[in-house]
Amino acid sequence: QSALTQPPSASGSPGQSVTISCTGTSSDVGGYNYVSWYQQHPGKAPKLMIYEVSKRPSGVPDRFSGSKSGNTASLTVSGLQAEDEADYYCCSYAGSNIKVFGGGTKLTVL
Amino acid sequence: EVQLVESGGGLVQPGRSLRLSCAASGFTFDDYAMHWVRQAPGKGLEWVSGISWNSGSIGYADSVKGRFTISRDNAKNSLYLQMNSLRAEDMALYYCAKAGGIAAALDYWGQGTLVTVSS
Numbered sequence: 001q002s003a004l005t006q007p008p009s010a011s012g013s014p015g016q017s018v019t020i021s022c023t024g025t026s027s028d029v030g031g032y033n034y035v036s037w038y039q040q041h042p043g044k045a046p047k048l049m050i051y052e053v054s055k056r057p058s059g060v061p062d063r064f065s066g067s068k069s070g071n072t073a074s075l076t077v078s079g080l081q082a083e084d085e086a087d088y089y090c091c092s093y094a095g096s097n098i099k100v101f102g103g104g105t106k107l108t109v110l
Numbered sequence: 111e112v113q114l115v116e117s118g119g120g121l122v123q124p125g126r127s128l129r130l131s132c133a134a135s136g137f138t139f140d141d142y143a144m145h146w147v148r149q150a151p152g153k154g155l156e157w158v159s160g161i162s163w164n165s166g167s168i169g170y171a172d173s174v175k176g177r178f179t180i181s182r183d184n185a186k187n188s189l190y191l192q193m194n195s196l197r198a199e200d201m202a203l204y205y206c207a208k209a210g211g212i213a214a215a216l217d218y219w220g221q222g223t224l225v226t227v228s229s
Contacts, residue, residue: 001172036215045205045222046155051215089155093213097160097169099145104154
């Protein structure tokens with residue numbers, strides 16, 4: 001059960017797009033379409049932003065999108081806004097009733 | 111409105127036990143899997159354990175296997191985490207979260223309960 005690999009930080013200016021990667025193995029990210037992404041603002045509980053690789057829950061802006069290629073999943077935030085500044089975590093099912101999170105990426109809006 | 115309210119956290123000595131609870135409301139509890147996720151101070155999220163709607167499927171992170179036990183009482187709309195042989199590294203904010211299935215995403219989270227392990 002190794003954590004998924006995310007870059008510690010990412011940044012972009014308002015209106016720009018930024019992509020955060022999440023690399024796992026064929027036993028987790030590459031093996032299942034149960035990749036999800038969570039946004040966490042300081043002192044708050046995480047919020048689901050993307051589920052099943054690329055689906056958006058109701059209420060999540062369409063500026064947020066997800067994709068997967070092989071063992072790497074990605075979250076893209078388009079048209080960056082100040083309120084998008086937060087920590088982002090990926091998570092994948094890893095079989096045998098196990099889940100694994102990424103280490104998290106701090107997104108800064110410049 | 112979905113509500114998940116954790117309780118049971120507190121200060122505990124290394125080696126001792128603690129039982130966390132999560133009271134659920136606003137949805138049909140026994141239709142959903144439930145999970146525990148923790149976050150050590152200043153650190154990232156760590157999945158701890160998950161349980162299917164009927165307790166038929168259960169999983170644990172390697173870091174807690176053999177020490178923690180997840181359970182649920184569908185009649186009481188409650189989720190539990192029995193934590194034994196606590197270690198300093200178990201100190202964290204513990205969240206409960208709801209999911210469509212044991213593999214599915216965590217779509218609602220509680221606000222967490224803090225567990226402090228210290229002598």
